[in-house]
Amino acid sequence: MTPPYVMISAAALRVGQPLGVDLYLHDLSTNQLGLYKQADYALHASDLEQLRVEGKRHLYIHREAQDRYHEYLRLLVSDDSGDTPLAARVGAMDEVVRETLRECFASDDPNRIVNTAGTLAQMVLRVLDGSDFTTAELLQVVQHDYSTFTQSANVAYFATLLAKALGLPSADLGPIIAGALLHDIGQQEISDAILCKPGRLDDYELHLVRQHPLNGFRKLCRHDALLDGQLMMVYQHHEKIDGSGYPVGCVGDEIHPWARLCAVVDTFAALISIRPYRGPRTHERALQIMEFDCGLAFEPEMFQCWKKIIEDCSRA
Numbered sequence: 001m002t003p004p005y006v007m008i009s010a011a012a013l014r015v016g017q018p019l020g021v022d023l024y025l026h027d028l029s030t031n032q033l034g035l036y037k038q039a040d041y042a043l044h045a046s047d048l049e050q051l052r053v054e055g056k057r058h059l060y061i062h063r064e065a066q067d068r069y070h071e072y073l074r075l076l077v078s079d080d081s082g083d084t085p086l087a088a089r090v091g092a093m094d095e096v097v098r099e100t101l102r103e104c105f106a107s108d109d110p111n112r113i114v115n116t117a118g119t120l121a122q123m124v125l126r127v128l129d130g131s132d133f134t135t136a137e138l139l140q141v142v143q144h145d146y147s148t149f150t151q152s153a154n155v156a157y158f159a160t161l162l163a164k165a166l167g168l169p170s171a172d173l174g175p176i177i178a179g180a181l182l183h184d185i186g187q188q189e190i191s192d193a194i195l196c197k198p199g200r201l202d203d204y205e206l207h208l209v210r211q212h213p214l215n216g217f218r219k220l221c222r223h224d225a226l227l228d229g230q231l232m233m234v235y236q237h238h239e240k241i242d243g244s245g246y247p248v249g250c251v252g253d254e255i256h257p258w259a260r261l262c263a264v265v266d267t268f269a270a271l272i273s274i275r276p277y278r279g280p281r282t283h284e285r286a287l288q289i290m291e292f293d294c295g296l297a298f299e300p301e302m303f304q305c306w307k308k309i310i311e312d313c314s315r316a
């Protein structure tokens with residue numbers, strides 16, 4: 001049976017404007033959802049602060065109200081008048097990206113998936129290319145669950161930051177974001193029982209997981225609208241510059257630069273996410289783990305650039 005409530009992110013809530021849907025909170029003492037605010041209530045800044053202090057990053061809405069909530073999110077994302085705080089726009093963008101990816105990946109229609117990734121990439125670029133946007137704001141908003149949708153969304157945001165910091169041409173940004181949204185599309189063919197397995201994968205399960213770049217490439221390779229670099233982000237994002245990656249074991253420049261960029265941010269995003277068998281790593285710990293591999297797995301210039309982005313925002 002479909003659950004009557006769906007979880008939403010507190011990051012997309014905006015003060016001073018009724019949401020138009022009832023909001024519910026999970027009451028830990030009763031393990032039940034309780035009505036938090038009615039649809040016509042305009043949230044105050046103190047409400048959001050209280051949620052933050054109490055560590056409540058998620059709320060719930062009734063499934064029947066989902067369409068109205070999505071309309072609210074889309075208006076928020078497209079509001080570049082300056083009236084909507086950037087944190088709420090980024091939060092709304094993240095909800096729209098993850099929810100839209102979830103829907104269109106499930107369709108298993110490559111045309112729809114590629115077109116949707118292109119549309120979402122333009123939306124991400126419009127929001128994240130804002131001049132007053134900070135990395136710290138983004139890092140506070142991103143979710144840490146290890147669903148393919150969350151991982152793909154986070155990789156797309158981080159790829160935007162890294163591509164900009166590396167000084168890549170602005171015309172490359174949209175295609176890189178779309179490629180990042182698509183990079184793990186091959187995971188659709190792997191069961192949740194394997195992807196979310198709490199213990200170690202056996203040899204056969206590992207073999208299946210390592211097929212996902214090839215599966216994704218096969219799914220998308222006949223699509224004329226995709227650039228070589230985007231296809232290589234799908235096919236080569238687990239390759240390592242020392243040749244120890246998969247599926248082929250390419251070395252150095254044999255790996256497309258966009259795939260090398262994807263490898264850096266994909267690894268970071270995975271390390272800071274929650275896995276069935278461990279909690280999220282801190283940003284500092286994730287960088288340490290990656291640094292141990294740097295020069296072996298990642299292109300040093302790209303890794304150092306990413307490290308500086310994260311360290312600068314930690315110091316700010």
Ligand SMILES: [Fe+2]
Pocket residue numbers: 183184212237238
């Ligand atoms: Fe992957």
